[in-house]
Amino acid sequence: MxxxxxxxxxxxxxxxxxxxxxxxxxxxxxxxxxxxxxxxxxxxxxxxxxxxxxxxxxxxxxxxxxxxxxxxxxxxxxxxxxxxxxxxxxxxxxxxxxxxxxxxxxxxxxxxxxxxxxxxxxxxxxxxxxxxxxxxxxxxxxxxxxxxxxxxxxxxxxxxxxxxxxxxxxxxxxxxxxSSQTYWLSLGMLLIICLVPVFCWSEVVAMVQSIKLTSFENETVLVFPYVPECSPRDCPKHLLTRLLICFIGTWAPFVFLQMLIVLLGAQIPAFIEMNVPWLYFVNSFLVAVAYWMRRRHIELTEVTWDADPFISWKFCFVPFNCEYADEAQKSSSEIANELL
Structure with missing residues (x-):
């Protein structure tokens, strides 16, 4: 019809x-x-x-x-x-x-x-x-x-x-x-997510090269010990890279789903597109944008990181300090052997 x-x-x-x-x-x-x-x-x-x-x-x-x-x-x-x-x-x-x-x-x-x-x-x-x-x-x-x-x-x-x-x-x-509103919002957010690694390529490479596998509080975690000479708030590219890592680390499956929907041009009924998972995905994106835009005015307190119900953004401003967790950590090789 x-x-x-x-x-x-x-x-x-x-x-x-x-x-x-x-x-x-x-x-x-x-x-x-x-x-x-x-x-x-x-x-x-x-x-x-x-x-x-x-x-x-x-x-x-x-x-x-x-x-x-x-x-x-x-x-x-x-x-x-x-x-x-x-x-x-x-x-x-x-x-x-x-x-x-x-x-x-x-x-x-x-x-x-x-x-x-x-x-x-x-x-x-x-x-x-x-x-x-x-x-x-x-x-x-x-x-x-x-x-x-x-x-x-x-x-x-x-x-x-x-x-x-x-x-x-x-x-x-x-x-x-x-409705095409979700299509254009998804397209806009995906473009920004894809442009950030291009804009911050040197920071992305440095952080990926410094990645380590370790244990913290009885959990296996990935650590990015690379820290620039300036604080994250004074290094826009470095902070932007950390924000992207936190966002992708939590919403990677949803980002991939949005890519498929945009590339395939899939149409979803309007009363289904507006849902809680979609809104929380948008919510995390907006929180990341607000953190980056207001980075110089943010106070480094625990309360500051509670704006998002799914992502703890503390990592972006307060990098993981391995010195305080040496006793609880294992070497990356030992953990890799256990995982294998």
Whole structure:
């Protein structure tokens, strides 16, 4: 089926994808949403529990809750077909309609969330206080609620034929919408990740050549003992290299997945693209950018490294000191033999 032209479409970056009969789409939607909700809950459980509260953290929790509500609602509509509630007759077509509204709402939020989270880190990354701040919590909650309500109301204000079922066809086709916002964000982040090694090639080579395999706190770790004459904060290229190593060391599988999606041009329904793993991937990228941009104003305290629930950025500013761990370490050759 031909996609709706960009001139007539309310969102040029949202396009029709595969089209299904609502009865067929209902089961697929429920399975997809069940998988997404399970992945959201799993990632929220495995993150570090002690980390600084941020806008992105609040938004991820709100997204997980909304996905759960969406799954329960879609399951209810799918099970109780031809239900009349408050004078409205709910059928299997409303399941598809709900998914389309969610697709439009989620599809327009990638850029706003990226910008707001980036500004949040830029202005708060240098703060060393971790004490509860009622005012900040209230602001984050209000901004998250305002973001969701604004997007939802904007989508509902669109013409009915833009987000509703295709009533021109007696079969009531159910299109899946795709957003290009994640594509351009992924492409931009991947370009930066690929350009950093080129820009910092000498630092990358020096750090790779100095790599050592050792044991620290009963765990086998990779150590980069190379330290320039200046401190990391005064050596932009060196700090950028360390930030890249920390980021890739944690998100390498996800970076590879994003490369495949961009290269293959894979299209994922808009209500699936906005998920907790994707947001935390973007979150770590924004934290790294904020650390680098505000490097001269960062205080070297333990609280400073708690902005990210998955990556400890302490390594970037306070290099590993082997002198304090000599008694707990083994030689790299002994560890290599054990691993073999």
């Amino acid at each position: 031909a996609a709706m032209s960009s001139e007539n479409h309310p969102f040029p970056y949202l396009q029709h994808g595969s089209i299904f009969n609502p009865s067929e789409a209902s089961g697929a939607l429920l399975l997809i949403m069940l998988g997404k909700v399970s992945l959201n809950i799993f990632l929220l459980q495995v993150r570090r529990q002690k980390f600084r509260e941020t806008f992105m953290g609040y938004f991820c929790i709100s997204l997980a809750l909304l996905d759960l509500v969406l799954l329960v609602t879609m399951s209810f509509l799918s099970h109780f077909q031809n239900l009349i509630l408050l004078g409205v007759r709910f059928t299997k077509y409303h399941t598809c309609l709900l998914a389309q509204i969610a697709a439009f709402t989620y599809g327009i939020l990638h850029y706003p969330v990226f910008v707001v989270a980036g500004l949040d880190y830029y202005f708060t990354i240098t703060q060393s206080s971790k004490s509860p701040n009622v005012c900040r919590k209230s602001i984050y909650t209000a901004v998250v609620v305002f973001t969701w309500i604004s997007a939802f109301l904007y989508v509902l204000s669109l013409p009915g034929n833009s987000i509703g079922l295709d009533h021109s066809n007696s079969a009531y086709q159910c299109p899946f919408y795709f």
